[in-house]
Amino acid sequence: MPYRFTTGDLKTIAKRLGLQKINANKWNGADIKGNFWQTYIHNHGDGAQILPGTAKQQAKQMGFKDMEDMYDFLINSKRKR
Amino acid sequence: MTFFEEKSISKAKQDFPNIVREAANGFESITTNFKSSNSGNVSIISTDIFEEILDRAFKFNPVVEKDPDGNGYTISIEELLIHGDAPTLFDALKDLAENLMDYAQDYLTRIDFFRQIENRKEHYPYLRRIVKHKDINQVMEVIAECHTDLQQVILKQSQKG
Numbered sequence: 001m002p003y004r005f006t007t008g009d010l011k012t013i014a015k016r017l018g019l020q021k022i023n024a025n026k027w028n029g030a031d032i033k034g035n036f037w038q039t040y041i042h043n044h045g046d047g048a049q050i051l052p053g054t055a056k057q058q059a060k061q062m063g064f065k066d067m068e069d070m071y072d073f074l075i076n077s078k079r080k081r
Numbered sequence: 082m083t084f085f086e087e088k089s090i091s092k093a094k095q096d097f098p099n100i101v102r103e104a105a106n107g108f109e110s111i112t113t114n115f116k117s118s119n120s121g122n123v124s125i126i127s128t129d130i131f132e133e134i135l136d137r138a139f140k141f142n143p144v145v146e147k148d149p150d151g152n153g154y155t156i157s158i159e160e161l162l163i164h165g166d167a168p169t170l171f172d173a174l175k176d177l178a179e180n181l182m183d184y185a186q187d188y189l190t191r192i193d194f195f196r197q198i199e200n201r202k203e204h205y206p207y208l209r210r211i212v213k214h215k216d217i218n219q220v221m222e223v224i225a226e227c228h229t230d231l232q233q234v235i236l237k238q239s240q241k242g
Contacts, residue, residue: 026183036198038162040180053146053155057164 003067008046087113139206178220185211
C-alpha cells in the first residue's frame with residue numbers, strides 16, 4: 001500500500017515525538033534512549049503532499065522502521081514512539 | 082625503532098615547534114596524558130594528510146529517488162540520515178547540499194555532544210569533509226563525486242551559466 005503524507009502530517013508527527021522546530025525547515029530532538037533525531041520539513045503549507053522518497057527518508061530520520069510504521073504512529077494518537 | 086613513541090603532554094609542550102615541523106613533513110606524533118586514564122591519545126598530523134585520508138575513505142553515496150508522479154526528486158545520504166528534495170534534480174542536490182552544510186556546521190560546533198550520540202557519532206569524518214568548503218557548488222561536487230547522473234546535472238547547469 002502506498003503511503004502519502006502531507007506537510008501537516010509530518011509536523012504533527014514531529015511535534016508528538018517531541019522534536020523542536022529549530023529554523024525554517026529543521027526539526028530535531030532526542031529520545032529517552034539518547035538517540036538524536038533530526039529531519040527537514042519544507043514549509044509549502046500544511047496540505048502540500050510530500051514526495052514518497054522524502055517521506056521514506058523522514059521516517060528513518062525520526063526513528064521509524066519505515067513509512068508504514070510512521071503512518072501507524074500518525075493514525076494511532078495513543079501510540080508512543 | 083618505534084615509530085609511535087607516545088609523548089607526555091609536558092614533553093610535547095617542550096618539543097612542540099619540532100613536532101609541528103615534523104608533522105608538516107608527514108610524521109605523526111602521539112601525545113598521551115599519563116596523569117589521566119580517561120583521556121585518549123591525541124595524534125598530531127599534517128592537515129593535508131588527514132584530509133587526504135578522509136577524501137579517500139569517506140566517499141558520499143547519494144541515492145536518488147524520482148517521484149513516480151513526476152513531482153520531483155529526493156536525494157538522500159542514508160549513512161548521515163539526511164536528504165534534500167525539489168521539483169528538479171539540480172535543485173534537490175542544492176537542497177541536500179544546504180542541509181548538509183547546516184548539519185556540518187552544527188555538528189562541528191557541538192562535536193562533544195554529537196560524538197556521544199549512538200546514531201550520530203560516526204558522522205564526523207563525512208561532515209569534516211563538508212565543513213572545509215564555504216561554497217555550496219563545491220559541496221555539491223563532493224556529494225556527486227561517485228554519482229554520474231548528479232555530475233552530469235551539475236555540468237549541464239554550469240554550461241547554462
